[in-house]
Amino acid sequence: MKLRHATPAHNLSSILQRGLLCRKSRGRLPVVWLHAPGKTSWALLHTVKRHGGRVEDVIVLWLGGCCPGHRSDRSTCVALHSL
Numbered sequence: 476m477k478l479r480h481a482t483p484a485h486n487l488s489s490i491l492q493r494g495l496l497c498r499k500s501r502g503r504l505p506v507v508w509l510h511a512p513g514k515t516s517w518a519l520l521h522t523v524k525r526h527g528g529r530v531e532d533v534i535v536l537w538l539g540g541c542c543p544g545h546r547s548d549r550s551t552c553v554a555l556h557s558l
Contacts, residue, residue, distance in 0.1 A: 477539055480507065
């Protein structure tokens with residue numbers, strides 16, 4: 476299953492260096508939120524609403540090979556937006 480993650484562009488260098496880290500979550504739950512390709516427009520608007528800024532300042536990372544239930548060393552706290 477191919478999933479995506481929307482984030483403010485200023486987070487890109489940190490994500491490329493360290494990966495998507497649950498401990499960096501600013502929400503109520505310490506998770507990394509992923510979404511299906513069909514929900515990208517919603518995810519862009521949600522990221523702007525949650526973090527501020529403009530849609531042009533949000534990037535979408537494509538995560539190939541992600542499977543629900545698959546636990547890797549770095550991402551044991553992934554949440555899926557309703558697909």
